[in-house]
Amino acid sequence: MSDIDKAYATQLTNIESRYGKPLVELCQQLASTGLSKHGELLAHLKTELGFSHGDANAVAHHFRGGWSAPNIAPSEAPDVIADIYTGQKAALRPIHDAIMELITRLGNFDIAPKKGYISLRRNKQFAMIGPATNTRIELGINGKDLPEHAWLLPQAPGGMCQYKVKLSTLDDIPHGLADILKAAFDAAG
Numbered sequence: 001m002s003d004i005d006k007a008y009a010t011q012l013t014n015i016e017s018r019y020g021k022p023l024v025e026l027c028q029q030l031a032s033t034g035l036s037k038h039g040e041l042l043a044h045l046k047t048e049l050g051f052s053h054g055d056a057n058a059v060a061h062h063f064r065g066g067w068s069a070p071n072i073a074p075s076e077a078p079d080v081i082a083d084i085y086t087g088q089k090a091a092l093r094p095i096h097d098a099i100m101e102l103i104t105r106l107g108n109f110d111i112a113p114k115k116g117y118i119s120l121r122r123n124k125q126f127a128m129i130g131p132a133t134n135t136r137i138e139l140g141i142n143g144k145d146l147p148e149h150a151w152l153l154p155q156a157p158g159g160m161c162q163y164k165v166k167l168s169t170l171d172d173i174p175h176g177l178a179d180i181l182k183a184a185f186d187a188a189g
Contacts, residue, residue, distance in 0.1 A: 012062060015055050023062065030063045031113050034083065038064060084116060088134040095137050095167050099129055102178050106185045126188035127181065128161060139165040143184035149176060 016023055029049075035041050038060050045056035085093040103109070103120060112119040117130025125142055132138040140161030146152060151174045153164045163180075167173060 011055075011058050015059060018055065019049065019051070023059070026059055027063045030059070032083070036064075036115050081113070081118065084118075084130055089131045092131050092135075092137050095170055095173070096129060098170055098173055099137075099139055099167075099177075102181055103127065103185070105178075106182055109185070122185065122188040124188050125160075126184040132166070135168055137167045139167060141165065141180060141184045143180070143187050146180055146183060147176075149174065149180070151177075152180060 012023055015026075019026070026049075030041055030044065033044055035044055041060035041063060042053070042056045045051040045059055046053065051059070081096070085096065108122075109126070110121045112121055112125075114128075114130075117128055119125050120127040120129070127142065128140040129137060140155075141152070141163045142161050143163070146163060151165055153166070155162055155164055165174070165177065
């Protein structure tokens with residue numbers, strides 16, 4: 001870890017002590033606001049939570065850089081997931097929950113909520129899940145040399161995931177998906 005990384009980690013630890021809240025809780029609060037621009041996040045932290053400019057800047061950068069909360073089960077996930085599946089997308093939540101049930105059986109991982117989806121990580125991202133449209137979820141999967149399936153769609157190099165699975169109903173969850181997710185999970189460990 002570089003000296004800069006150490007200083008940043010120390011600053012984040014000091015922020016937790018100074019404001020009496022764990023970083024995960026601060027990021028969950030930011031996620032629940034729906035704000036995404038750096039300036040908006042700064043303003044919120046400064047006006048609503050009384051942060052200094054430097055502390056607000058550090059937390060906003062951490063939040064926008066992909067914060068994660070360890071091993072959140074679907075039933076315990078922050079409001080971010082509920083916010084993703086609102087309005088017309090609410091009907092997709094059972095599909096999301098079924099996929100997450102398959103994944104939580106695999107072991108410990110981190111959930112990094114993003115705007116409109118969640119990233120699932122171990123040492124690196126192994127999957128991401130979120131609504132692509134009001135009627136379809138996309139499950140992105142990272143893994144090398146995965147078995148070929150008609151439902152496992154290879155993606156162009158350089159994207160966030162190497163494969164995608166498109167799901168519109170619970171019946172769309174393919175047989176064999178658990179094995180593919182396990183291979184991706186294991187490779188990310």
